[in-house]
Amino acid sequence: MVLEILDSKFEDNTHMQYLSRQHIIPEIVHSTSGKVVMRHIKGRRLCKILSDKKTDETVLKKIFSELGTMVAEVDKCHMRHGDLHTGNVIVEHSTNKPYIIDWEFATYSEFSQVDAMDLLSNAEYDLNSCARQELYKELETIYKKSYMDSIRAGASEEVLKLREIAGKKF
Numbered sequence: 001m002v003l004e005i006l007d008s009k010f011e012d013n014t015h016m017q018y019l020s021r022q023h024i025i026p027e028i029v030h031s032t033s034g035k036v037v038m039r040h041i042k043g044r045r046l047c048k049i050l051s052d053k054k055t056d057e058t059v060l061k062k063i064f065s066e067l068g069t070m071v072a073e074v075d076k077c078h079m080r081h082g083d084l085h086t087g088n089v090i091v092e093h094s095t096n097k098p099y100i101i102d103w104e105f106a107t108y109s110e111f112s113q114v115d116a117m118d119l120l121s122n123a124e125y126d127l128n129s130c131a132r133q134e135l136y137k138e139l140e141t142i143y144k145k146s147y148m149d150s151i152r153a154g155a156s157e158e159v160l161k162l163r164e165i166a167g168k169k170f
């Protein structure tokens with residue numbers, strides 16, 4: 001179990017509970033005002049996976065496709081992670097499923113794409129450091145496509161309610 005302390009604006013935890021149900025963050029097992037306890041994921045940080053040349057390209061493509069959708073979901077809820085780099089993504093060993101962790105700098109924010117670009121520039125740095133620029137280009141295309149597909153698909157009723165909550169707290 002891992003304790004995550006949130007910004008004081010997140011005292012009701014409604015957004016975090018939604019992200020947990022969507023499997024964007026590790027499952028929340030306990031929560032109190034401004035604090036959540038999440039499942040400990042057995043896996044590795046994305047930065048390590050990217051700099052390990054043994055990681056299968058198909059696995060990386062699946063991870064980046066999923067991440068594009070996940071980051072779009074966060075944006076659509078009018079949230080900003082605020083520190084979205086490849087060290088704050090844990091990929092589960094048994095499933096290759098990515099989870100976004102470390103929400104201490106998260107804020108409510110209107111649709112911004114800032115998180116989306118932060119994660120991408122970090123991944124580019126990791127892959128350039130081990131001479132995998134060509135692979136980066138492919139992953140960028142996959143990630144941007146799934147991000148834009150999710151944005152274009154629009155927001156559910158539940159997400160619209162989260163935006164209302166966020167709007168009151170800007």
Ligand SMILES: Nc1ncnc2c1ncn2[C@@H]1O[C@H](COP(=O)(O)OP(=O)(O)O)[C@@H](O)[C@H]1O
Pocket residue numbers: 002026038039040041042043045087088090101102103
């Ligand atoms: N839910 C989790 N499952 C597995 N490991 C985690 C989890 N949360 C944090 N960690 C591990 O702890 C490290 C530090 O946690 P993090 O929330 O990123 O704090 P910070 O970067 O502020 O020190 C992470 O890089 C990761 O290795």
Ligand SMILES: [Mg+2]
Pocket residue numbers: 087088102
């Ligand atoms: Mg961190």
